[in-house]
Amino acid sequence: MDETFLAAIYVLVLASFLGTVLIQRVPPTLHTPLMSGTNMISGTIVLGGMLVLGSVDGFILQALAFIAIAAAMANVVGGYLVTDRMLGMFKGREKDSSREEKGS
Amino acid sequence: MIDNWGRAIVDLIYLLSAALFVVAIWRLSSPRTARQGNTFAVAGMGLAILATFFHESIDKNYIWMVLAMVVGGAPGYVIAMRVKMTAMPQMVAMFNGLGGLASAFIGVSEALGKSNIATGTFATIVLGAVIGSLTFTGSLVAYAKLQGIKSVTSFKLPVERNLVAFASVGSMIVLIIASILAGSGGLGDTLLVIAFIVALVAGFLLVVPIGGADMPVVIAILNAFSGIAGILTGFALNLQPLIVAGTLVGASGLFLSLLMAKAMNRSLVNVIFGSFGAAAVKGGIESSGEAKPIRETTVEDAGISLGYAKRVIVVPGYGLAVAQAQHAVQELATVLQARGVNVRYAIHPVAGRMPGHMNVLLAEANVPYEDLYEMDAINDDFQRTDVALVIGANDVTNPAARDDPSSPIYGMPILKVDDAERVIVLKRGMSPGFAGVENELFHKPQTNMLFGDAKDSLQKLVGAVREA
Numbered sequence: 001m002d003e004t005f006l007a008a009i010y011v012l013v014l015a016s017f018l019g020t021v022l023i024q025r026v027p028p029t030l031h032t033p034l035m036s037g038t039n040m041i042s043g044t045i046v047l048g049g050m051l052v053l054g055s056v057d058g059f060i061l062q063a064l065a066f067i068a069i070a071a072a073m074a075n076v077v078g079g080y081l082v083t084d085r086m087l088g089m090f091k092g093r094e095k096d097s098s099r100e101e102k103g104s
Numbered sequence: 105m106i107d108n109w110g111r112a113i114v115d116l117i118y119l120l121s122a123a124l125f126v127v128a129i130w131r132l133s134s135p136r137t138a139r140q141g142n143t144f145a146v147a148g149m150g151l152a153i154l155a156t157f158f159h160e161s162i163d164k165n166y167i168w169m170v171l172a173m174v175v176g177g178a179p180g181y182v183i184a185m186r187v188k189m190t191a192m193p194q195m196v197a198m199f200n201g202l203g204g205l206a207s208a209f210i211g212v213s214e215a216l217g218k219s220n221i222a223t224g225t226f227a228t229i230v231l232g233a234v235i236g237s238l239t240f241t242g243s244l245v246a247y248a249k250l251q252g253i254k255s256v257t258s259f260k261l262p263v264e265r266n267l268v269a270f271a272s273v274g275s276m277i278v279l280i281i282a283s284i285l286a287g288s289g290g291l292g293d294t295l296l297v298i299a300f301i302v303a304l305v306a307g308f309l310l311v312v313p314i315g316g317a318d319m320p321v322v323i324a325i326l327n328a329f330s331g332i333a334g335i336l337t338g339f340a341l342n343l344q345p346l347i348v349a350g351t352l353v354g355a356s357g358l359f360l361s362l363l364m365a366k367a368m369n370r371s372l373v374n375v376i377f378g379s380f381g382a383a384a385v386k387g388g389i390e391s392s393g394e395a396k397p398i399r400e401t402t403v404e405d406a407g408i409s410l411g412y413a414k415r416v417i418v419v420p421g422y423g424l425a426v427a428q429a430q431h432a433v434q435e436l437a438t439v440l441q442a443r444g445v446n447v448r449y450a451i452h453p454v455a456g457r458m459p460g461h462m463n464v465l466l467a468e469a470n471v472p473y474e475d476l477y478e479m480d481a482i483n484d485d486f487q488r489t490d491v492a493l494v495i496g497a498n499d500v501t502n503p504a505a506r507d508d509p510s511s512p513i514y515g516m517p518i519l520k521v522d523d524a525e526r527v528i529v530l531k532r533g534m535s536p537g538f539a540g541v542e543n544e545l546f547h548k549p550q551t552n553m554l555f556g557d558a559k560d561s562l563q564k565l566v567g568a569v570r571e572a
Contacts, residue, residue, distance in 0.1 A: 023355050033132070046173070047341075068207075
């Protein structure tokens with residue numbers, strides 16, 4: 001138990017640094033897709049719902065886990081699709097050119 | 105070395121999913137690669153879900169899991185395909201809330217379903233459940249406010265809001281500590297359920313007094329909260345991809361809420377505990393007794409001035425979206441660009457109803473993203489600009505924020521529109537902005553007002569420029 005907890009702390013600390021750096025690279029023009037995209041990523045909570053529904057007994061507790069999976073999946077599907085819709089609207093000036101430009 | 109291959113393979117797939125989430129955010133650093141990144145993220149999610157069916161701690165209810173995914177996924181699909189871009193803040197608020205709900209229900213179910221959970225794990229379950237339920241009801245209120253549901257927007261707390269805030273936060277903290285001290289099983293479980301219910305009420309009470317103008321900050325904070333609830337659930341169930349996902353969401357939510365608060369010259373504490381609307385009314389509006397001069401202009405005159413300009417900067421505000429004039433402004437820009445006029449857009453961070461909202465609304469109207477400039481990138485260019493065209497923007501252009509220490513919006517970063525040689529303001533009437541503050545820009549000598557519906561005025565301007 002202690003070892004997995006320590007490993008989880010490692011993951012949390014390193015992911016925090018990574019997240020802080022990566023989020024700052026997102027240009028303001030993409031902040032709304034960033035929010036809806038993170039909605040989709042927060043749908044990862046669906047894994048937790050699956051673990052609980054697959055292991056607890058009792059109707060009420062299973063119902064809670066069922067609702068949790070449904071809510072999380074609404075985030076996954078809805079968050080992905082709406083982000084994809086939005087990002088599809090962002091068009092550059094030269095449409096067909098395959099200009100390779102590295103982000104500054 | 106590895107004595108449980110099944111678990112090891114599941115863990116490796118989890119690692120791949122977490123890596124795909126990270127790459128997804130990385131790809132969001134440019135509009136060119138962002139869409140691909142989003143697809144990476146959903147691929148990571150799909151892999152993680154598939155792997156979880158083979159997780160060692162699951163042994164039943166597989167059909168119900170699939171059914172639950174369909175029950176949630178189907179409305180998610182319908183909402184995502186139908187939602188209007190103007191309603192994006194509401195949708196994000198609702199998704200934040202659903203994430204919080206999932207964390208809360210998972211926590212309660214896990215705690216009550218198992219006995220003798222280790223104290224550390226039990227603590228993360230309690231915290232995850234409380235933060236999750238707080239996020240859920242808080243987001244519902246934010247959704248209702250953004251949607252303009254009257255019974256919520258006009259709801260008044262019967263007592264002082266800071267008293268309510270301290271009481272609800274205080275009782276939550278006491279219940280959390282008591283529950284953790286009592287530990288898993290019996291009393292601890294009961295206290296957890298009470299804490300969960302109190303947090304539901306607290307989420308409502310904390311968000312309901314916050315004004316509509318502050319909702320961009322609130323949904324970003326709730327976004328961060330849904331991420332933190334995810335991290336805690338990840339700890340409780342030892343799900344490392346959930347820890348990574350929650351951290352990315354939390355970092356994004358925190359970053360955006362600080363960014364929004366800075367753009368409004370507020371602190372996060374001030375948003376949650378202070379009341380902006382009330383302060384603004386008390387603030388220094390030297391009441392409109394003396395009528396200050398206003399110079400009106402005509403469509404023809406404005407059209408000539410735009411058509412023969414070298415550099416034009418468009419300053420869109422939410423009034424543009426209210427008038428549904430995004431396509432009209434794009435048409436005007438196209439006509440001007442065909443005449444060789446340099447047209448750019450200056451986007452204030454709080455131009456829309458959430459971070460980056462105005463950019464999405466303009467992208468929907470086919471404005472190329474290269475033409476959209478953030479405040480700091482374009483502010484020094486106003487002094488080399490012939491015409492600044494302000495459409496439905498108000499407080500974010502008010503020079504009083506820079507010059508008048510007695511103004512309630514003093515210190516708020518603004519677009520330096522008044523540096524431009526000429527300013528044309530499209531406006532419905534002389535009503536003040538969100539903050540209820542008079543805008544001195546409208547009375548400056550270089551400013552001309554073109555009254556009327558923004559969409560209508562823009563369409564007439566297109567004709568006037570063609571004839572100019």
